[in-house]
Amino acid sequence: MPELPEVEITRLGFADRIAGARIQAARVGKPLRWPLGIEPAALVGQQVLGVRRRGKYLLVDLQEGLLLMHLGMSGSLRFAQDMGAPGGHDHFDLVTDRGTLRLNDPRRFGAAVFVDGERDPRAVKLLGSLGVEPLDEAAFRADVFHAALQRRQSPIKQVLLAGDVVVGVGNIYASEALFAAGIRPTLAAARISRPRATKLHAAVRATLARAVERGGSTLRNFSNIDGQNGHFQLEAKVYARAGLACTVCATPIRKILQGQRSTFYCPNCQK
DNA sequence: AAAAGCCCCTGGATGC
């Protein structure tokens, strides 16, 4: 579900509201991808310092340690004062004096994991091999991006998705960014010229930034911290548009499978 | 090191 824009929209929605809050209780529901790694009761009394994002992970900084949260394919977070009783898909609650942070995740590919810090082995394993942040201008450089692509033989779509070159680009935005750059998703990354890599670099940034502006995409489960849907899906040029006319040239959009994931592209606009 | 497959899990849409 949630790619970088949706995770960032989620973060923006509650980071300021939860910063400074005191944890009063925590509860876990059915098992998520990984166990919390600490007794929920042991979090009580801790203060929440703030919320950062790394790729598609949220890092909730506590006085001692931090909480890594991931939304998986179907997760979403809510933050509210009067949260009410947890439903069948509410699998983690962090109750604070400012409100309750609740993770709802039907498929349970998401997670909430407590670690001592970013140097905790568990954190290193999850965050240590992530690529650069696409919206960080200092970190995401066109020339470095091109050089990284030169070392990869797999199709560019799968390199974008892998997250070890650049993070946060999921299945929707990979297709959208490649369309914006006019690059065929099946093209081997190493065969992309410097000018085209530069164009893709810009397209990745622009696509993600625009999606954040529009509140992310809502296909099925995603809603922001207050339960509202995103709107970027309405602007998708190729994703989930198989058979429909390309908005630029009217050629039917094609759908293919790459690494068990759907890819959408325009066979005329993307070479 | 890189690439390719396999899973984890639930629910909605589609087809017979």
Next chain:
DNA sequence: TGCATCCAGGGGCTTT
């Protein structure tokens, strides 16, 4: 209506 099949914003882990 009932049931089987397919598909879905991810990504860690194992095997080549």
